[in-house]
Amino acid sequence: MEKVIKLNTQNRSLKRLAKLADEKGQGSDLKPHFITDETGVWFQAVGHDKDGTPFLKPLVRVCDAFKVIGRGQSADEREYRILEYRRNGRGAMKQVAFAMENVGRNDGLSLLRSMGISIKEKHKSELWDYIQWGGDSTEWEIVSRGGWTDKSCTAYVLPSGEVIGNPDKNIIYTGDTSKRESFEVSGSLKDWQEHVARYLAGNSRPLLALGTVFAAPFLGILRDENGGFHFYGSSSIGKSLLGMAAMSAMGEPAGLKVQWKGTSLGFDNEAAANNDGIVFLDEIGEAEQKTVKDVGYSVFNGVSKLQGAKQGGNRTRITWRILAISTGEFDAAHYLKQDGLEWNAGQAVRLPAIPADAGKGYGVFDTLHGFGTSAELALHLGTASKRFYGAAWRQYLTELAQRMNSEPEKLIGRIHALQAEFAAMLPPKLDSQPARAAKRFTLAAAALELAGEWGITGFAKGTGFAGVHACFQAWYERDGKSNREEAQIIKNAKDFLQVHGRGERFTRLIQSSYDVMPATGRNHAGFRIETAGNDAMPRFYINDSVFEQEICNGFDTKFVCDVLKNCGWLLREANNRQKFKLPPKMCDALRLPNSTRMYCLHGFAPPEKDEKAD
Numbered sequence: 001m002e003k004v005i006k007l008n009t010q011n012r013s014l015k016r017l018a019k020l021a022d023e024k025g026q027g028s029d030l031k032p033h034f035i036t037d038e039t040g041v042w043f044q045a046v047g048h049d050k051d052g053t054p055f056l057k058p059l060v061r062v063c064d065a066f067k068v069i070g071r072g073q074s075a076d077e078r079e080y081r082i083l084e085y086r087r088n089g090r091g092a093m094k095q096v097a098f099a100m101e102n103v104g105r106n107d108g109l110s111l112l113r114s115m116g117i118s119i120k121e122k123h124k125s126e127l128w129d130y131i132q133w134g135g136d137s138t139e140w141e142i143v144s145r146g147g148w149t150d151k152s153c154t155a156y157v158l159p160s161g162e163v164i165g166n167p168d169k170n171i172i173y174t175g176d177t178s179k180r181e182s183f184e185v186s187g188s189l190k191d192w193q194e195h196v197a198r199y200l201a202g203n204s205r206p207l208l209a210l211g212t213v214f215a216a217p218f219l220g221i222l223r224d225e226n227g228g229f230h231f232y233g234s235s236s237i238g239k240s241l242l243g244m245a246a247m248s249a250m251g252e253p254a255g256l257k258v259q260w261k262g263t264s265l266g267f268d269n270e271a272a273a274n275n276d277g278i279v280f281l282d283e284i285g286e287a288e289q290k291t292v293k294d295v296g297y298s299v300f301n302g303v304s305k306l307q308g309a310k311q312g313g314n315r316t317r318i319t320w321r322i323l324a325i326s327t328g329e330f331d332a333a334h335y336l337k338q339d340g341l342e343w344n345a346g347q348a349v350r351l352p353a354i355p356a357d358a359g360k361g362y363g364v365f366d367t368l369h370g371f372g373t374s375a376e377l378a379l380h381l382g383t384a385s386k387r388f389y390g391a392a393w394r395q396y397l398t399e400l401a402q403r404m405n406s407e408p409e410k411l412i413g414r415i416h417a418l419q420a421e422f423a424a425m426l427p428p429k430l431d432s433q434p435a436r437a438a439k440r441f442t443l444a445a446a447a448l449e450l451a452g453e454w455g456i457t458g459f460a461k462g463t464g465f466a467g468v469h470a471c472f473q474a475w476y477e478r479d480g481k482s483n484r485e486e487a488q489i490i491k492n493a494k495d496f497l498q499v500h501g502r503g504e505r506f507t508r509l510i511q512s513s514y515d516v517m518p519a520t521g522r523n524h525a526g527f528r529i530e531t532a533g534n535d536a537m538p539r540f541y542i543n544d545s546v547f548e549q550e551i552c553n554g555f556d557t558k559f560v561c562d563v564l565k566n567c568g569w570l571l572r573e574a575n576n577r578q579k580f581k582l583p584p585k586m587c588d589a590l591r592l593p594n595s596t597r598m599y600c601l602h603g604f605a606p607p608e609k610d611e612k613a614d
Contacts (some may be wrong), residue, residue, distance in 0.1 A: 212278060268318065
């Protein structure tokens with residue numbers, strides 16, 4: 001006996017469904033199936049009459065319209081279905097990655113309803129069946145961070161979810177999209193060049209910030225390390241403005257700005273979303289010192305903190321490549337020191353501190369481009385950056401992706417050539433740490449010149465080099481002439497002797513007679529030997545524990561000894577042992593074994609370069 005499905009055929013959508021249902025009902029091989037159209041997701045089950053003959057049951061509406069258009073697996077091996085829908089059936093088509101772990105759970109229902117998809121309560125099981133087994137099985141790539149999608153660097157995911165380039169397969173982004181609107185475009189590339197970029201030319205600090213923006217995608221291409229630049233100076237000179245002007249190349253600058261006042265986890269999420277991109281961290285003074293230190297480790301080390309998973313074990317750690325533009329009234333070391341924390345040499349190398357004042361009397365500007373005052377130029381740039389943004393970044397990424405797809409070796413060779421050209425402008429034979437910091441400057445300089453060659457900035461050849469070089473010189477004069485770790489070791493020793501060298505922690509002896517002066521109190525640090533002559537420097541024999549804990553202060557003892565020896569301050573014997581043997585008369589006076597050795601510093605500070613300790 002033939003069963004007939006009765007539908008209200010006055011509705012055109014239902015007429016179409018009736019036709020589809022009739023087509024599905026032809027033949028004896030009947031199967032339950034789903035039908036999707038703009039009216040919703042429909043399910044048609046198969047029944048059997050009393051004779052065992054199969055028939056199609058009436059269509060039932062499961063939920064509002066959406067389609068399963070693919071499936072994929074994330075880097076941490078979580079399975080997803082790709083859903084396509086219109087919110088409440090209207091507007092632009094959207095796509096979302098639906099985690100299979102949410103099938104059958106209230107979390108899954110909540111997500112679908114938040115997308116505007118209404119669900120028939122009694123047909124939830126059919127809904128889950130459709131998501132699991134229905135629709136298209138096309139493979140998609142699931143990415144939870146922005147930036148280049150793979151090592152080929154031919155497709156780039158913006159934190160808005162938009163993909164620039166030509167990926168091998170469909171890509172969907174599951175990371176933070178809270179700043180989606182900030183990555184929209186306002187105005188044309190020509191507008192941005194005319195109203196923003198032209199006023200950055202000749203201004204070294206804004207040029208370095210802009211170069212940092214354009215250099216960020218190079219990290220994945222060149223396999224370079226994370227880092228950035230910190231611009232410091234008084235609140236009235238325009239530090240935030242130089243960052244805002246540079247960020248306008250990427251998107252709406254106010255929306256892209258991140259306050260240093262945040263949590264470590266928040267910064268990790270921000271870094272992952274902006275992978276192969278830039279973060280603009282404004283006003284370091286508003287952050288807690290511990291946050292600054294944590295960010296200095298996690299963000300610039302490129303890996304999230306270890307966290308446990310609900311199912312046991314640990315979550316897959318998120319990694320990223322990132323450059324940063326940071327601002328504050330002082331450098332990071334200054335803020336950490338207020339709370340007794342250290343900004344170590346490795347962190348300082350990754351985030352070189354640049355004086356924001358260009359030294360020309362115009363705050364962050366070197367030239368005013370015809371404006372009467374720096375305030376007028378700042379007002380113009382602030383206004384223009386809010387009107388024209390985003391076009392330069394998209395055009396730049398498009399060029400990078402296309403060239404990495406068609407001629408990657410040629411592109412990488414050009415970047416290296418520009419880096420070498422700029423490096424030739426720097427002092428030769430830099431120490432290891434200044435050399436690492438210098439690589440950050442060469443990256444920014446090369447990116448600026450490349451963006452100029454491609455017509456992105458409108459800058460003449462050499463404009464980027466000149467601006468970045470001026471910033472390098474300002475940094476080099478302050479921090480780059482010596483190895484920062486070595487300088488910190490010498491400072492630790494000087495600070496220790498300035499505080500305790502004349503105090504009660506050292507027992508004072510006269511070299512001529514080794515008469516023992518008043519004994520030390522608590523926390524005995526060693527002995528101070530007074531030598532003949534009013535200008536003669538004392539020698540400090542320092543206890544092992546005091547030297548290794550208070551002077552080394554976390555540095556390797558051998559390394560500290562080498563540094564202090566090389567600057568002529570630490571005395572060693574001919575066999576180059578780290579500790580110096582006490583004179584026999586001194587041992588007798590102190591009733592110490594004649595074989596006693598201690599760390600020995602000659603004077604309160606290292607000798608001048610043309611002097612050496614005896």
